[in-house]
Amino acid sequence: MTAISTSTAAAGNSSALLVLLKARTFIALILVTAFFAAFAPNFLSAANLVIMSKHVALNAFLAIGMTFVIVSGGIDLSVGSIVGLCGMVAGYLVLNGIDVGLGWSIQFNTLEICLIVTAVGVFIGAINAFLITKLNVAPFIATLGTLYVARGTAMLSSDGRTFPNLNGNADYGSDSYRWIGAGDILGIPVSIWMLIVVGLVAAYIASRTPLGRFIYAVGGNERAAGLSGVKVNRVKYFVYMFSGLCGALVGIIISSQLVAAHPATGDTFELNAIAAAVLGGTSMAGGRGKIGGTIVGAFVIGVLSDGLVMMGVSSFWQTVIKGLVIIAAVVIDQAQQRVQARVALQAQAAIQ
């Protein structure tokens, strides 16, 4: 409400307000953290922070991939299923290797397993992009289709059963598989290091490469981008394959953390990823969004749900609160757009 009432003030106020509005997700994160630090015991303990960031990382991976897709003007509903399927592929490879018949099988070490699983995720992303670009299927429908296909395939791979005890085998060099989920470097979990790497790479692509600029251009106006010489289809292939890659990484991390692969893993993860992206200021219409914002958005959602659990709030209320936060974020985003447009117009009017 304050945003609306002060928005009629002078231009100087508008600019200050704009800074506040732009930093809103970060402010929200600080407020949420401060709130739980005060009311949830042990919230700021090192152990809790590590656990919490591990939870957040899973969603943040998917949300980074999702941000690229949404900025390009699309949507990827299939990431949750990619998590499930990739987890199953990883589990199968750790347990069985690939059976080539005649009683022979090929076994893989951890690195090879990770590469194969990632390739599977990227491949599903490529299928999404193929459907969307070559066969002209709407992104929502194309990825809804692959959501079901990938989930069904995951179920088929084990008849719906769990692949247990993914401890690997030292003879094959796959015993280090558990390290991905359980290990740490310099006291920080491996999955967090992975998030830092993926996040930095994604942010670099978004802001400092032609490819990143093309993603924004395609999402903002596909026709104009095409006439400016942007290879629109290539851009779309990239975003969906990158999203698939993120899904595969999450599949690997979860199966390694649980030392088991269950085919239903990752159900509705795509919705959390969309929520984090939107909370971070990504526009569903395409063309606008930042990787940094998305990661902060993922942290807000993660901190909120973990904090509420620690305070003993019922999971039903948690769901309600999560929904309200997302709606509030989008409402504030609209206010920001209005203020931003007005500041730009004022600046333009001033010189004419």
Place this chain on the structure above:
Amino acid sequence: MMQQDTHPVGLRIRGGTKVYPGTVALKNADFDLRMGAVNVLVGENGAGKSTMMKVIAGVEQLTSGAIYVGDQEVHLASTEDAARHGIGIVFQELNLFPNMTVADNIFINREKTRYGVDIDRTAQREATRALMRRLEHDIDPDALVGDLKVGQQQIVEIAKSLAQDARILILDEPTSALSAAEVEILFRVIEELKRDGVGIVYISHRLEELIRVGDYITVLRDGVITGARSMQGVDIPWIVLNMIGDASKDFPKTIDHPFGPEVFRAEDVYLPNGSGGFSVNGVSLSLRAGEILGIYGLMGAGRTEFVETAMGRYPHARGRFTVDGQEATSPHVSDRIKMGLAIIPEDRKQDGLVQILSIRENMTLSSLGDLSTMGHLDLPRERKTVGDYVKQLLIKIASPENPVSSLSGGNQQKVVIGKALMTKPKVLLMDEPSRGIDIGAKAEVFRVMRQLASEGLGIIFVTSDLEEVMGLSDRIIVMSNGRITGEFTKETATETALITASAVGHAVPHQKETVS
């Protein structure tokens, strides 16, 4: 043949003035609309025809002046108001719902219902059939509008107006999308409506068509009515004289410079359209360095399609393009840009700019490859390059980081030009470069074009503005119906010759039917 008193005046505008921010679209216009006759309205783009019709149809309101229906002054605050006074309009862009049936479209928002809820489809169907009989068309009321041909859709649009008992029917460029046979049918319908006493306003750029169908003619120029009379004795030179006037707008002086060697060549370009014909039909042309080639023609003549084909937008097009002796092999836009082509698209909003991105990001979109090494964007260099072009093109901006949507039309156009120039083109394709920008900005754009040509750039520019094409071009090519129908040098080009060439293929096949 016709007397004034047989056609009573059904609607009058007196002292009609319409002011838009920045321009006066209509200045003190007096207009009589005669019933049972075709009142033709003609003028160049932006002359105020559409504004005047929008005022009559209740879409826009006069800034000052009055409208009288019969003898009574009326205030048409909305299209519903206008419809109540029996005024119907068929817009150039059809306002139909392709996903609904013909009957549904005709009765949209005025559905025949039982007890106010249940739509009486049988009654609607019957009424639609009756309308179609009146219009001599056999269109099934249950057919989807999207499945109909454009000509039939036009008929549905007319039926929609008639269903509201329109006594005055405004047709805005009704034939721009019609085939010759469909035009014939439309003219028959018009004859019939006239016989029923309906007053028709007919807007078109096709002068021969106007002379054939019209009973009264009103010519507009820059918002002022420059001629109004009965159609008897009117010929094309009279219309052109009133359209153009003697005073010419200020065009930059030609900087005399020798042309270089041939820099662009198109051979046998064909672009199939959806209905089995060709939007671009066997076009061949060549351009020399430093030359400005104007392509003149009416809307839908295939000019835009030609430049877009040259740019590689349509992979299914046929034809050979050569830039600076190098033949185009790949049909992709980015490869054409590499060869040295650049386009300023006709529709800035849809094709030229990414509105949500900043001015800087829009300007460099086509040349990011040159601004980066190994996929790493050199941001400082990007900012500097943008700054240089902003200065060179005199673009007025507060900051290159502002969204491009905050700029005025003229400055937006300069951003698009900057984007094209940044790719260091050898040939610049400009599609209606002065569209939607004010006069001052137009002069600026023209100055830039002259400047670039003198620096050795080959320019092909498309326009439907006669003055512009005559004032700016070193050579003029006229297109009509996808074909080149005339080529003129600066010396041989006359307004009448251009207009005649632009109507080739639209020439009405039969003699004017005698009106009883």
